[in-house]
Amino acid sequence: MSDAVKRIGLISDTHGLLRKEAVEALRGSELILHAGDIGKLEILEELRKIAPVIAVRGNVDKGPWARVLPETAVAEAGAVLIYVLHDVNALDLNPAAAGFHIAVSGHSHKPGKTERDGVLYINPGSAGPRRFRLPSRWHG
Secondary structure (H helix, E strand, O other): OOOOOEEEEOOOOOOOOOOOHHHHHHOEEEEEEEEEOOOHHHHHHHHOOOOOOOEOOHHHHHHHHOOOOEEEEEEEEEOEEEEEEOOOOOOOOOOOOOOOEEEEEEOOOOEEEEEOEEEEEEEEOOOOOOOOOOOEEEEE
């Protein structure tokens, strides 16, 4: 990505449902990062109509379409390096030591933002159907 990237959209755990609220929130993004549990290929196709997409495979992403997705990915926005994975508990490196500024993950369905060792850890929360008594980002 070039230095010109100013707005990165984050989404995770769509589980096959791309809500209109999510599409509206992502509109205007110059890059979209999907942190896994996509649910079906059509979600990525719809997101690509908004902006280029970097996506990783989540634990529920199965089948031929999902096998081509990496378990981790790296995105760049100017001088900022972003590490993308589905489950932060499966982190296979030390982001600070590896030079990353941001780590984006999903899996827990709980939105959150913390900083540790100079690295910003972001979980956008679940954008898909409500599961396990956990709220969806846009619905109860």
